[in-house]
Amino acid sequence: MFTLLLFLTLNIFSQNTEIYIGIEKKQPIDTIIIKDITPKTTDTLTKETLNIMREVIRADLLFSRYFKVIEIEEDIKSKDNLELSRLGNFIFSMELSISSSSEISVIASLFKISEKRNIFKKIYSSDISALRKVSHTISDDIVENIKNVRGIATSRITFSNDSTGYKEIYLIDYDGENLRQLTNHRSISIVPKWSYDGTKIFYTSYRYGNPDLFIIDFTEGRIKVFSKIQGLNIAGGTSPDNKKLILTMSRGKDPSIYLIETESKEIQDLISNFGICSSPTFSPDAKEVAFISDRAGNPQLYIYNLETKKYRKLTNFYWADSPNWSNSGKWIVFSGRETKHEKLNIFITDPTTSQIFRLTRNEGDNEDPSFSPDSRFIAFVSTRNGKRDIFMMDIDGSAPHLLSSKIKGNSYTPMWSR
Structure with a gap:
């Protein structure tokens, strides 16, 4: 300058x-389990949209240096709390729907295994063109709810x-x-x-x-x-x-x-x-x-x-x-x-x-x-x-x-x- x-x-x-x-000082690393996010519909657009969101959120969480991220394909409902706690600290899941006017609605939830409860569950809505922005917003909300600091994914x-x-x-x-x-x-x-x-x-x-x-x-x-x-x-x-x-x-x-x-x-x-x-x-x-x-x-x-x-x-x-x-x-x-x-x-x-x-x-x-x-x-x-x-x-x-x-x-x- x-x-x-x-x-x-x-x-x-x-x-x-x-x-x-x-x-x-290095922050302690928490492990987030990304639950298999499979849409109930066979619609290709919905599947592709979910895949993009999952990859963006996964990359955001890893970049933050706060978390280790693992993805589990099998049904985790069959696992007891002790077994889940050996895998990670939190479980993240999403449900997605897309309207005929290309509006997306996402229900994102974060489950804390040790407390056996959701620490947040939120609905996000936007046009599908803002898909990455919504994904980044979800990432920042995950960081804030776990670390009590605002993330940088939307920056x-x-x-x-x-x-x-x-x-x-x-x-x-x-x-x-x-x-x-x-x-x-x-x-x-x-x-x-x-x-x-x-x-x-x-x-x-x-x-x-x-x-x-x-x-x-x-x-x-x-x-x-x-x-x-x-x-x-x-x-x-x-x-x-x-x-x-x-x-x-x-x-x-x-x-x-x-x-x-x-x-x-x-x-x-x-x-x-x-x-x-x-x-x-x-x-x-x-x-x-x-x-x-x-x-x-x-x-x-x-x-x-x-x-x-x-x-x-x-x-x-x-x-x-x-x-x-x-x-x-x-x-x-x-x-x-x-x-x-x-x-x-x-x-x-x-x-x-x-x-x-x-x-x-x-x-x-x-x-x-x-x-x-x-x-x-x-x-x-x-x-x-x-x-x-x-x-x-x-x-x-x-x-x-x-x-x-x-x-x-x-x-x-x-x-x-x-």
């Missing part, structure tokens, strides 16, 4: 770290991509499915950021010459200009109440950090006279802001407390960039170079202790990290396969994998929804 900021500005004006596995990732020859804004489900292009400005559209409530995406575009700030409003179903003040307008994210947007603006001088009211658009100068500042990200309670500044020479990561007005420097790198604060508040992930000749890598730091851990190494350039809603996974851009692809990994740097082979061209600045 800081590199990008320098590029945009030019266009306008023509500590030692280590690999660390086990950052987060989405927005990003910029140049596959059309222009940089446009895209959206994709967390599992790499349902890719869609959101803009068609035929220009440079970059740095998308979600509003806290997930109803809007802010992004910067050169559509009208200046790097203006736009909004994709999913509630209204339209795209509109939010800020066209001369100079840089780059969103950092909204406050939890969605009333304030933190952003980078230049306004005829060095880029600095500002707050803007999302309704009145009243602007407050938040961080200025601190060198070139960029990439602001709110803490979950909106009491602090992490950002990048070259005040010390090269770009470094800082935290600014909005109440005390005090700053803290967290890095002493050759280069630091693109911080993102986890929803848990425990971590800030960022990209950087410890020394001049290193490639960009992903790091994570505890904002309380300032302890830093390296998550990537010797795998091309790795940058633009973004936390998942549950703060347990990280999306980022990597050149390890040649072009700029979006990858995902666990919070400790393990299990890195390509988000989707369906994404062509180069991708930039992925941002995970909350």
